[in-house]
Amino acid sequence: MARTVILGAGFGGLTVATDLLRLLGENHDIVLIDRRDHFLAGLRKLWAIVGLGALEEGRRPRKSLTQRGVRFLQREVRAIDPSARRVETDVETLEGDHLVIALGADLRPDLVSGLAEHAHNLYDADAIPDLAAALAAFEGGTIAIVIAGAPYKCPPAPYECAMLLDDHLRQRGLRDRTEIAVTTLQPMLLPNAGREASDWLGEQLASRGIGFQVGRKVERVEEDRVVFADTELEADLIIGVPPHRPPRVVTESGLTGGRDWIGVDPATLEIGHEGVFAIGDVTQIGLANGLPLPKAGLFAELEGQRVAAAIAAEQQGQGPPPAFDGRGYCFLEMGKATAALVEGDFFADPEPRVSVREASADHAAGKRRFEAERLERWFGR
Numbered sequence: 001m002a003r004t005v006i007l008g009a010g011f012g013g014l015t016v017a018t019d020l021l022r023l024l025g026e027n028h029d030i031v032l033i034d035r036r037d038h039f040l041a042g043l044r045k046l047w048a049i050v051g052l053g054a055l056e057e058g059r060r061p062r063k064s065l066t067q068r069g070v071r072f073l074q075r076e077v078r079a080i081d082p083s084a085r086r087v088e089t090d091v092e093t094l095e096g097d098h099l100v101i102a103l104g105a106d107l108r109p110d111l112v113s114g115l116a117e118h119a120h121n122l123y124d125a126d127a128i129p130d131l132a133a134a135l136a137a138f139e140g141g142t143i144a145i146v147i148a149g150a151p152y153k154c155p156p157a158p159y160e161c162a163m164l165l166d167d168h169l170r171q172r173g174l175r176d177r178t179e180i181a182v183t184t185l186q187p188m189l190l191p192n193a194g195r196e197a198s199d200w201l202g203e204q205l206a207s208r209g210i211g212f213q214v215g216r217k218v219e220r221v222e223e224d225r226v227v228f229a230d231t232e233l234e235a236d237l238i239i240g241v242p243p244h245r246p247p248r249v250v251t252e253s254g255l256t257g258g259r260d261w262i263g264v265d266p267a268t269l270e271i272g273h274e275g276v277f278a279i280g281d282v283t284q285i286g287l288a289n290g291l292p293l294p295k296a297g298l299f300a301e302l303e304g305q306r307v308a309a310a311i312a313a314e315q316q317g318q319g320p321p322p323a324f325d326g327r328g329y330c331f332l333e334m335g336k337a338t339a340a341l342v343e344g345d346f347f348a349d350p351e352p353r354v355s356v357r358e359a360s361a362d363h364a365a366g367k368r369r370f371e372a373e374r375l376e377r378w379f380g381r
Protein backbone atom coordinates (compact mmCIF):
# COMPACT_ATOMS: atom_id res chain seq x y z
CA MET A 1 0.00 0.00 0.00
CA ALA A 2 1.35 3.48 -0.86
CA ARG A 3 2.26 5.65 2.12
CA THR A 4 2.32 9.40 2.73
CA VAL A 5 4.34 10.61 5.72
CA ILE A 6 3.26 14.02 6.98
CA LEU A 7 5.53 15.93 9.38
CA GLY A 8 3.64 18.35 11.65
CA ALA A 9 -0.04 18.10 12.63
CA GLY A 10 -1.01 21.77 12.55
CA PHE A 11 -3.27 23.52 10.02
CA GLY A 12 -1.30 22.20 7.05
CA GLY A 13 -0.55 18.64 8.16
CA LEU A 14 -4.07 18.00 9.49
CA THR A 15 -5.52 19.16 6.17
CA VAL A 16 -3.30 16.84 4.12
CA ALA A 17 -4.07 13.87 6.40
CA THR A 18 -7.84 14.30 6.52
CA ASP A 19 -8.14 15.18 2.82
CA LEU A 20 -6.13 12.07 1.86
CA LEU A 21 -8.40 9.98 4.07
CA ARG A 22 -11.47 11.43 2.34
CA LEU A 23 -9.99 11.02 -1.17
CA LEU A 24 -8.21 7.65 -0.84
CA GLY A 25 -9.78 6.04 2.24
CA GLU A 26 -8.36 2.73 3.48
CA ASN A 27 -6.30 2.28 0.30
CA HIS A 28 -3.58 4.61 1.51
CA ASP A 29 -1.31 4.53 4.58
CA ILE A 30 -1.41 8.01 6.10
CA VAL A 31 1.18 8.65 8.81
CA LEU A 32 0.98 11.95 10.68
CA ILE A 33 3.76 12.94 13.10
CA ASP A 34 3.87 15.66 15.75
CA ARG A 35 5.75 16.10 19.01
CA ARG A 36 2.67 17.41 20.82
CA ASP A 37 -0.34 15.29 21.69
CA HIS A 38 -2.98 17.95 21.05
CA PHE A 39 -3.97 20.64 18.54
CA LEU A 40 -4.95 24.18 19.48
CA ALA A 41 -5.65 26.96 16.94
CA GLY A 42 -3.65 30.20 17.33
CA LEU A 43 -6.73 32.42 17.30
CA ARG A 44 -7.87 30.91 20.66
CA LYS A 45 -4.97 32.69 22.36
CA LEU A 46 -6.44 36.10 21.64
CA TRP A 47 -9.83 35.09 23.02
CA ALA A 48 -8.30 33.50 26.14
CA ILE A 49 -6.36 36.63 27.15
CA VAL A 50 -9.48 38.79 27.42
CA GLY A 51 -11.88 36.09 28.67
CA LEU A 52 -13.77 35.48 25.41
CA GLY A 53 -13.17 31.71 25.51
CA ALA A 54 -10.95 29.21 27.31
CA LEU A 55 -7.96 27.54 25.63
CA GLU A 56 -9.36 24.15 26.71
CA GLU A 57 -12.48 24.57 24.56
CA GLY A 58 -10.33 24.58 21.43
CA ARG A 59 -7.92 21.75 22.31
CA ARG A 60 -8.29 18.41 20.54
CA PRO A 61 -6.28 15.20 21.17
CA ARG A 62 -4.39 14.13 18.06
CA LYS A 63 -4.56 10.44 18.96
CA SER A 64 -8.31 10.56 18.15
CA LEU A 65 -7.23 10.73 14.48
CA THR A 66 -6.05 7.13 14.66
CA GLN A 67 -9.62 5.88 15.19
CA ARG A 68 -10.56 7.76 12.01
CA GLY A 69 -7.93 6.07 9.82
CA VAL A 70 -4.90 8.39 10.12
CA ARG A 71 -1.94 6.83 11.96
CA PHE A 72 -0.91 9.56 14.41
CA LEU A 73 2.54 9.13 15.98
CA GLN A 74 3.64 11.41 18.80
CA ARG A 75 7.32 11.73 17.95
CA GLU A 76 10.16 14.21 17.70
CA VAL A 77 11.36 14.53 14.09
CA ARG A 78 15.16 14.36 14.26
CA ALA A 79 16.29 14.27 10.61
CA ILE A 80 14.75 14.48 7.13
CA ASP A 81 16.31 13.05 3.97
CA PRO A 82 14.23 14.39 1.08
CA SER A 83 15.99 12.45 -1.69
CA ALA A 84 15.18 9.13 0.04
CA ARG A 85 11.86 10.47 1.44
CA ARG A 86 13.12 9.17 4.77
CA VAL A 87 12.49 10.58 8.24
CA GLU A 88 14.21 9.79 11.50
CA THR A 89 12.23 10.23 14.69
CA ASP A 90 13.20 9.63 18.31
CA VAL A 91 11.65 6.16 17.97
CA GLU A 92 12.03 4.86 14.41
CA THR A 93 12.95 5.57 10.79
CA LEU A 94 10.07 5.95 8.33
CA GLU A 95 9.92 6.12 4.55
CA GLY A 96 7.08 7.29 2.37
CA ASP A 97 6.10 7.33 -1.29
CA HIS A 98 5.25 10.96 -0.55
CA LEU A 99 6.60 13.21 2.15
CA VAL A 100 4.92 16.43 3.29
CA ILE A 101 6.84 18.85 5.51
CA ALA A 102 4.44 20.98 7.56
CA LEU A 103 6.53 21.72 10.64
CA GLY A 104 5.54 25.39 11.07
CA ALA A 105 7.81 28.04 12.58
CA ASP A 106 9.72 27.96 15.86
CA LEU A 107 9.31 30.90 18.24
CA ARG A 108 12.71 32.31 19.25
CA PRO A 109 12.38 34.93 22.02
CA ASP A 110 16.00 34.08 22.93
CA LEU A 111 17.15 36.05 19.87
CA VAL A 112 16.27 39.40 21.51
CA SER A 113 17.91 40.20 24.82
CA GLY A 114 15.40 40.28 27.70
CA LEU A 115 12.37 39.36 25.58
CA ALA A 116 11.87 35.93 27.17
CA GLU A 117 12.36 37.30 30.70
CA HIS A 118 10.38 40.55 30.59
CA ALA A 119 7.68 40.15 27.91
CA HIS A 120 4.66 37.85 27.82
CA ASN A 121 4.82 35.70 24.69
CA LEU A 122 1.58 36.33 22.80
CA TYR A 123 2.23 33.40 20.46
CA ASP A 124 2.92 30.65 23.01
CA ALA A 125 -0.17 28.87 24.34
CA ASP A 126 1.75 27.86 27.47
CA ALA A 127 2.40 31.54 28.24
CA ILE A 128 -1.23 32.66 27.82
CA PRO A 129 -2.52 31.81 31.36
CA ASP A 130 0.18 34.06 32.90
CA LEU A 131 -0.63 36.87 30.48
CA ALA A 132 -4.37 36.56 31.25
CA ALA A 133 -3.56 36.68 34.99
CA ALA A 134 -1.32 39.75 34.54
CA LEU A 135 -4.10 41.48 32.63
CA ALA A 136 -6.65 40.58 35.30
CA ALA A 137 -4.37 42.19 37.93
CA PHE A 138 -3.67 45.24 35.72
CA GLU A 139 -5.09 48.50 37.09
CA GLY A 140 -3.88 51.01 34.52
CA GLY A 141 -0.59 52.18 32.98
CA THR A 142 1.04 51.44 29.64
CA ILE A 143 0.69 48.22 27.67
CA ALA A 144 3.26 47.72 24.91
CA ILE A 145 2.73 45.10 22.21
CA VAL A 146 6.09 44.60 20.55
CA ILE A 147 6.61 42.84 17.22
CA ALA A 148 10.25 41.80 17.54
CA GLY A 149 10.83 39.89 14.29
CA ALA A 150 9.45 39.41 10.76
CA PRO A 151 8.09 37.48 9.03
CA TYR A 152 5.79 36.33 11.85
CA LYS A 153 2.58 34.33 11.65
CA CYS A 154 -0.86 35.88 11.32
CA PRO A 155 0.37 39.44 10.67
CA PRO A 156 -2.82 41.14 11.99
CA ALA A 157 -2.81 39.21 15.33
CA PRO A 158 -0.83 41.77 17.42
CA TYR A 159 -3.18 44.55 16.23
CA GLU A 160 -6.22 42.38 16.92
CA CYS A 161 -4.82 41.87 20.41
CA ALA A 162 -4.58 45.67 20.86
CA MET A 163 -8.20 46.20 19.78
CA LEU A 164 -9.47 43.40 22.03
CA LEU A 165 -7.52 44.90 24.94
CA ASP A 166 -8.99 48.33 24.20
CA ASP A 167 -12.52 46.93 24.39
CA HIS A 168 -11.77 44.79 27.45
CA LEU A 169 -10.23 47.68 29.41
CA ARG A 170 -13.15 49.96 28.53
CA GLN A 171 -15.53 47.40 29.98
CA ARG A 172 -13.45 47.30 33.16
CA GLY A 173 -13.43 51.13 33.40
CA LEU A 174 -9.62 51.21 33.04
CA ARG A 175 -9.20 52.53 29.52
CA ASP A 176 -8.84 56.21 30.47
CA ARG A 177 -5.98 55.18 32.76
CA THR A 178 -4.25 53.05 30.11
CA GLU A 179 -2.07 53.72 27.08
CA ILE A 180 -1.87 50.95 24.50
CA ALA A 181 0.95 51.03 21.94
CA VAL A 182 1.96 48.56 19.23
CA THR A 183 5.46 48.70 17.76
CA THR A 184 6.69 46.88 14.67
CA LEU A 185 10.06 46.63 13.01
CA GLN A 186 8.31 46.60 9.63
CA PRO A 187 7.91 49.80 7.59
CA MET A 188 4.11 49.66 7.67
CA LEU A 189 1.50 47.82 9.72
CA LEU A 190 0.69 45.05 7.22
CA PRO A 191 3.37 45.19 4.49
CA ASN A 192 2.39 41.99 2.74
CA ALA A 193 -1.23 43.13 2.47
CA GLY A 194 -0.10 46.47 0.95
CA ARG A 195 -0.32 50.19 1.68
CA GLU A 196 -4.12 50.58 1.57
CA ALA A 197 -4.81 47.78 4.05
CA SER A 198 -2.07 49.19 6.33
CA ASP A 199 -3.57 52.67 6.19
CA TRP A 200 -7.03 51.30 6.94
CA LEU A 201 -5.69 49.42 9.98
CA GLY A 202 -3.83 52.55 11.16
CA GLU A 203 -7.13 54.50 11.07
CA GLN A 204 -8.85 51.76 13.08
CA LEU A 205 -6.14 51.83 15.75
CA ALA A 206 -6.06 55.65 15.90
CA SER A 207 -9.86 55.89 16.24
CA ARG A 208 -9.57 53.73 19.38
CA GLY A 209 -6.71 55.79 20.82
CA ILE A 210 -4.20 52.96 20.25
CA GLY A 211 -0.70 54.23 19.48
CA PHE A 212 1.50 52.55 16.89
CA GLN A 213 5.06 52.98 15.71
CA VAL A 214 6.53 51.42 12.56
CA GLY A 215 10.20 50.79 11.75
CA ARG A 216 11.06 50.15 15.42
CA LYS A 217 13.56 47.33 15.79
CA VAL A 218 13.83 46.16 19.38
CA GLU A 219 17.37 46.05 20.76
CA ARG A 220 16.50 44.72 24.20
CA VAL A 221 13.69 44.45 26.68
CA GLU A 222 14.09 45.35 30.33
CA GLU A 223 11.75 44.89 33.27
CA ASP A 224 9.61 47.90 32.45
CA ARG A 225 10.86 49.26 29.16
CA VAL A 226 11.53 48.37 25.57
CA VAL A 227 14.74 49.74 24.09
CA PHE A 228 14.91 50.48 20.34
CA ALA A 229 17.91 51.72 18.34
CA ASP A 230 17.00 55.39 18.76
CA THR A 231 14.27 55.57 21.41
CA GLU A 232 12.66 53.78 24.34
CA LEU A 233 9.15 52.93 25.49
CA GLU A 234 8.32 52.57 29.18
CA ALA A 235 5.60 50.03 29.86
CA ASP A 236 3.91 48.30 32.80
CA LEU A 237 2.89 45.26 30.78
CA ILE A 238 4.96 44.10 27.80
CA ILE A 239 3.52 41.64 25.29
CA GLY A 240 5.94 40.29 22.71
CA VAL A 241 5.75 38.65 19.30
CA PRO A 242 9.12 36.87 19.15
CA PRO A 243 11.26 36.31 16.06
CA HIS A 244 10.29 33.17 14.09
CA ARG A 245 12.73 30.70 12.56
CA PRO A 246 12.29 27.34 10.79
CA PRO A 247 12.42 24.35 13.16
CA ARG A 248 16.02 23.31 13.72
CA VAL A 249 15.52 19.89 12.07
CA VAL A 250 14.60 21.70 8.85
CA THR A 251 17.77 23.78 8.70
CA GLU A 252 19.99 20.94 9.93
CA SER A 253 18.59 18.66 7.21
CA GLY A 254 19.63 21.26 4.61
CA LEU A 255 16.06 21.95 3.48
CA THR A 256 16.34 25.73 3.41
CA GLY A 257 19.24 25.57 0.94
CA GLY A 258 20.87 28.68 2.41
CA ARG A 259 17.60 30.65 2.37
CA ASP A 260 15.62 31.68 5.45
CA TRP A 261 12.74 29.20 4.91
CA ILE A 262 11.99 26.26 2.58
CA GLY A 263 11.61 27.43 -1.02
CA VAL A 264 8.74 25.78 -2.93
CA ASP A 265 7.15 25.88 -6.36
CA PRO A 266 4.24 28.26 -5.52
CA ALA A 267 1.82 26.38 -7.80
CA THR A 268 2.52 22.81 -6.59
CA LEU A 269 4.35 23.22 -3.24
CA GLU A 270 7.04 20.78 -4.46
CA ILE A 271 10.55 21.34 -3.11
CA GLY A 272 12.60 19.88 -5.96
CA HIS A 273 12.72 16.22 -4.83
CA GLU A 274 10.23 13.82 -6.37
CA GLY A 275 7.19 13.28 -4.15
CA VAL A 276 8.30 15.80 -1.51
CA PHE A 277 6.24 18.88 -0.61
CA ALA A 278 6.44 21.64 1.98
CA ILE A 279 3.48 23.72 3.10
CA GLY A 280 2.52 26.43 5.58
CA ASP A 281 4.65 28.53 7.89
CA VAL A 282 7.86 26.58 7.23
CA THR A 283 7.87 27.79 3.60
CA GLN A 284 8.53 31.12 1.97
CA ILE A 285 6.65 32.04 -1.18
CA GLY A 286 7.77 35.32 -2.75
CA LEU A 287 5.10 37.74 -4.00
CA ALA A 288 5.35 40.08 -6.98
CA ASN A 289 6.19 43.00 -4.67
CA GLY A 290 9.16 41.09 -3.22
CA LEU A 291 7.47 40.37 0.12
CA PRO A 292 6.54 36.87 1.33
CA LEU A 293 3.07 35.33 1.35
CA PRO A 294 1.75 35.88 4.90
CA LYS A 295 2.21 32.98 7.30
CA ALA A 296 -1.39 32.02 8.10
CA GLY A 297 -3.33 28.91 8.99
CA LEU A 298 -5.65 29.42 6.05
CA PHE A 299 -2.77 29.39 3.56
CA ALA A 300 -1.25 26.29 5.23
CA GLU A 301 -4.65 24.67 4.80
CA LEU A 302 -5.19 25.71 1.16
CA GLU A 303 -1.68 24.53 0.31
CA GLY A 304 -2.40 21.27 2.11
CA GLN A 305 -5.59 20.81 0.08
CA ARG A 306 -3.63 21.21 -3.14
CA VAL A 307 -0.95 18.73 -2.03
CA ALA A 308 -3.51 16.10 -0.94
CA ALA A 309 -5.40 16.52 -4.22
CA ALA A 310 -2.15 16.07 -6.20
CA ILE A 311 -1.17 12.91 -4.28
CA ALA A 312 -4.67 11.45 -4.67
CA ALA A 313 -4.77 12.30 -8.39
CA GLU A 314 -1.42 10.60 -8.91
CA GLN A 315 -2.56 7.48 -7.03
CA GLN A 316 -5.72 7.32 -9.13
CA GLY A 317 -3.92 7.90 -12.42
CA GLN A 318 -5.53 11.29 -13.00
CA GLY A 319 -4.05 14.60 -14.12
CA PRO A 320 -2.86 17.25 -11.66
CA PRO A 321 -5.42 19.44 -9.79
CA PRO A 322 -5.59 23.24 -10.24
CA ALA A 323 -2.55 25.14 -8.95
CA PHE A 324 -2.47 26.85 -5.52
CA ASP A 325 -3.54 30.40 -6.41
CA GLY A 326 -2.57 32.53 -3.40
CA ARG A 327 -6.12 33.71 -2.70
CA GLY A 328 -7.13 33.85 0.94
CA TYR A 329 -8.97 35.68 3.67
CA CYS A 330 -8.95 36.29 7.40
CA PHE A 331 -11.38 37.58 9.97
CA LEU A 332 -9.74 40.41 11.89
CA GLU A 333 -10.94 40.91 15.49
CA MET A 334 -11.94 44.55 16.07
CA GLY A 335 -13.37 44.40 19.62
CA LYS A 336 -17.01 44.97 20.63
CA ALA A 337 -17.84 41.44 19.38
CA THR A 338 -17.12 42.46 15.78
CA ALA A 339 -14.57 41.44 13.13
CA ALA A 340 -13.61 42.76 9.69
CA LEU A 341 -13.11 40.45 6.73
CA VAL A 342 -9.82 40.91 4.88
CA GLU A 343 -9.66 39.10 1.52
CA GLY A 344 -6.87 39.08 -1.00
CA ASP A 345 -5.38 37.81 -4.21
CA PHE A 346 -1.81 37.63 -2.94
CA PHE A 347 -0.29 36.47 -6.24
CA ALA A 348 -1.56 39.63 -8.02
CA ASP A 349 1.00 41.73 -9.88
CA PRO A 350 2.52 44.26 -9.05
CA GLU A 351 1.23 43.77 -5.50
CA PRO A 352 -1.47 41.84 -3.60
CA ARG A 353 -5.03 43.01 -4.28
CA VAL A 354 -6.58 43.15 -0.82
CA SER A 355 -10.05 44.32 0.14
CA VAL A 356 -11.47 44.93 3.60
CA ARG A 357 -15.10 44.50 4.55
CA GLU A 358 -15.95 46.60 7.57
CA ALA A 359 -16.45 45.26 11.07
CA SER A 360 -19.65 43.40 11.81
CA ALA A 361 -21.06 40.90 14.29
CA ASP A 362 -21.57 38.51 11.34
CA HIS A 363 -17.85 38.44 10.62
CA ALA A 364 -17.13 37.82 14.33
CA ALA A 365 -19.50 34.85 14.13
CA GLY A 366 -17.64 33.83 10.94
CA LYS A 367 -14.39 33.69 12.92
CA ARG A 368 -16.00 31.44 15.54
CA ARG A 369 -17.26 29.19 12.73
CA PHE A 370 -13.79 29.22 11.13
CA GLU A 371 -12.42 27.41 14.18
CA ALA A 372 -15.48 25.18 14.78
CA GLU A 373 -15.61 23.94 11.16
CA ARG A 374 -11.95 22.93 11.21
CA LEU A 375 -12.19 21.13 14.55
CA GLU A 376 -15.22 19.27 13.18
CA ARG A 377 -13.51 18.43 9.87
CA TRP A 378 -10.24 17.26 11.44
CA PHE A 379 -11.41 15.70 14.71
CA GLY A 380 -15.09 15.05 14.15
CA ARG A 381 -16.34 17.41 16.88
Ligand SMILES: Cc1cc2nc3c(=O)[nH]c(=O)nc-3n(C[C@H](O)[C@H](O)[C@H](O)COP(=O)(O)OP(=O)(O)OC[C@H]3O[C@@H](n4cnc5c(N)ncnc54)[C@H](O)[C@@H]3O)c2cc1C
Binds near residue numbers: 012046299
Ligand atom coordinates in the same frame (compact mmCIF):
# COMPACT_ATOMS: atom_id res chain seq x y z
C1 LIG B 1 -2.29 34.57 18.12
C2 LIG B 1 -2.45 33.92 16.78
C3 LIG B 1 -3.61 34.10 16.05
C4 LIG B 1 -3.76 33.51 14.79
N1 LIG B 1 -4.93 33.69 14.09
C5 LIG B 1 -5.06 33.14 12.86
C6 LIG B 1 -6.27 33.32 12.11
O1 LIG B 1 -7.22 33.95 12.56
N2 LIG B 1 -6.33 32.78 10.86
C7 LIG B 1 -5.29 32.07 10.31
O2 LIG B 1 -5.41 31.61 9.17
N3 LIG B 1 -4.13 31.89 11.00
C8 LIG B 1 -4.01 32.41 12.25
N4 LIG B 1 -2.84 32.22 12.96
C9 LIG B 1 -1.66 31.59 12.27
C10 LIG B 1 -1.72 30.09 12.27
O3 LIG B 1 -1.86 29.57 13.58
C11 LIG B 1 -0.45 29.51 11.64
O4 LIG B 1 -0.14 30.22 10.47
C12 LIG B 1 -0.68 28.05 11.31
O5 LIG B 1 -0.74 27.30 12.51
C13 LIG B 1 0.39 27.48 10.39
O6 LIG B 1 0.12 26.14 10.12
P1 LIG B 1 1.31 25.10 9.86
O7 LIG B 1 0.63 23.80 9.60
O8 LIG B 1 2.25 25.64 8.85
O9 LIG B 1 2.13 25.06 11.22
P2 LIG B 1 1.62 24.71 12.69
O10 LIG B 1 0.14 24.80 12.79
O11 LIG B 1 2.44 25.55 13.61
O12 LIG B 1 2.04 23.17 12.88
C14 LIG B 1 3.37 22.75 12.92
C15 LIG B 1 3.46 21.52 13.83
O13 LIG B 1 4.77 20.94 13.71
C16 LIG B 1 5.14 20.42 14.98
N5 LIG B 1 6.61 20.29 15.03
C17 LIG B 1 7.53 21.26 14.79
N6 LIG B 1 8.78 20.75 14.84
C18 LIG B 1 8.64 19.43 15.14
C19 LIG B 1 9.56 18.36 15.31
N7 LIG B 1 10.89 18.53 15.19
N8 LIG B 1 9.06 17.12 15.60
C20 LIG B 1 7.74 16.91 15.72
N9 LIG B 1 6.81 17.89 15.54
C21 LIG B 1 7.26 19.13 15.27
C22 LIG B 1 4.58 21.43 15.97
O14 LIG B 1 4.37 20.82 17.24
C23 LIG B 1 3.27 21.86 15.29
O15 LIG B 1 2.14 21.16 15.80
C24 LIG B 1 -2.70 32.74 14.24
C25 LIG B 1 -1.53 32.55 14.99
C26 LIG B 1 -1.40 33.11 16.24
C27 LIG B 1 -0.14 32.86 17.04
